[in-house]
Amino acid sequence: MKNILALISGSIFGLGLTISSMTNPDKVLGFLDLFNNWDPSLAFVMGGAIIITAPMLFVLTKNKNLILSKELHLPTNKEIDKKLIIGSLIFGAGWGLVGLCPGPAISSLALLEVPSIIFVIFMFIGFYCSKFIKI
Amino acid sequence: MKIDFVNFTPIPALIGGIVIGLAVVLFFYSTGRLAGVSGIANNALTKNTNRATNLLFLIGLISGPIFYQVFISSDIPYIINNNTLILIIGGLLVGIGTQIGMGCTSGHGVCGISRFSVRSIIATISFIFSGVIVVYLMNILGLN
Numbered sequence: 355m356k357n358i359l360a361l362i363s364g365s366i367f368g369l370g371l372t373i374s375s376m377t378n379p380d381k382v383l384g385f386l387d388l389f390n391n392w393d394p395s396l397a398f399v400m401g402g403a404i405i406i407t408a409p410m411l412f413v414l415t416k417n418k419n420l421i422l423s424k425e426l427h428l429p430t431n432k433e434i435d436k437k438l439i440i441g442s443l444i445f446g447a448g449w450g451l452v453g454l455c456p457g458p459a460i461s462s463l464a465l466l467e468v469p470s471i472i473f474v475i476f477m478f479i480g481f482y483c484s485k486f487i488k489i
Numbered sequence: 490m491k492i493d494f495v496n497f498t499p500i501p502a503l504i505g506g507i508v509i510g511l512a513v514v515l516f517f518y519s520t521g522r523l524a525g526v527s528g529i530a531n532n533a534l535t536k537n538t539n540r541a542t543n544l545l546f547l548i549g550l551i552s553g554p555i556f557y558q559v560f561i562s563s564d565i566p567y568i569i570n571n572n573t574l575i576l577i578i579g580g581l582l583v584g585i586g587t588q589i590g591m592g593c594t595s596g597h598g599v600c601g602i603s604r605f606s607v608r609s610i611i612a613t614i615s616f617i618f619s620g621v622i623v624v625y626l627m628n629i630l631g632l633n
Contacts, residue, residue, distance in 0.1 A: 356542060357545050363512045363549065364512070366512035366515065367508075367526075369512075371550075371554075372553050374501055374505020374509070375502075378565075379568065386623075388490055393492075399509065400506060402505065407514060412604075439612075440590070441591065441612075442615035445582065445590055446616030447622075448581070449579075449594075449623075450619065452570060452583075455587075455595075456526040456594075457526040457550065460550050461554055462567065464551045465554060481530070487585060
């Protein structure tokens with residue numbers, strides 16, 4: 355059951371990314387083009403998601419019994435460290451170069467576009483390489 | 490700064506965002522985990538625990554645009570910088586950065602902010618900041 359629901363939630367996630375055009379790198383770059391010709395759409399995508407997730411995650415976290423798995427796996431690290439900031443800056447630089455972040459990059463594989471395929475292959479190589487980088 | 494009203498699509502953005510939010514909630518309900526895509530993708534490859542769940546979520550993610558084409562519209566816009574070197578560097582930076590920073594737009598930007606996590610708020614500001622700077626520099630250099 356858990357696995358079927360994971361598959362369904364992935365599909366819904368991918369559908370949401372497509373509805374909001376986040377699978378289009380040019381659309382995402384329009385949001386990051388703050389100093390020139392700014393397209394605020396991505397802020398509405400994040401806002402729309404947060405309106406739903408903030409109250410629902412709160413309720414589910416407080417009432418573990420409502421959750422199918424009956425156990426929670428939530429991040430406990432509260433430390434603001436160099437890794438968090440440097441890693442996020444590195445991620446943002448790659449995001450700004452191409453206009454793809456992990457979710458939309460993987461979703462856009464469905465479009466069979468060569469640039470997305472190249473990007474995702476090197477993103478996974480990057481996942482692997484990150485283990486050897488000490489910050 | 491000026492707003493690009495030609496390309497600004499607040500309604501589909503908001504609807505798509507709400508749909509993404511519902512997906513995050515369903516994933517949390519079924520697994521007790523947050524749907525951060527960079528973490529799920531990395532774990533699917535490197536960890537045996539929950540591998541089936543993670544892989545199925547990723548397969549679902551890829552099926553999203555296909556459902557869109559079948560039920561909503563066959564037109565899914567896709568415009569990208571085709572320079573292979575930029576794609577390779579971008580992919581590597583996104584892969585490395587999301588693992589070191591422990592999250593991406595979904596993990597920090599949606600799930601973390603929804604939980605009012607200070608770490609995620611700082612991460613989100615950081616990656617939007619460097620993304621804006623890189624786009625600004627690319628525009629100056631004429632690489633976009």
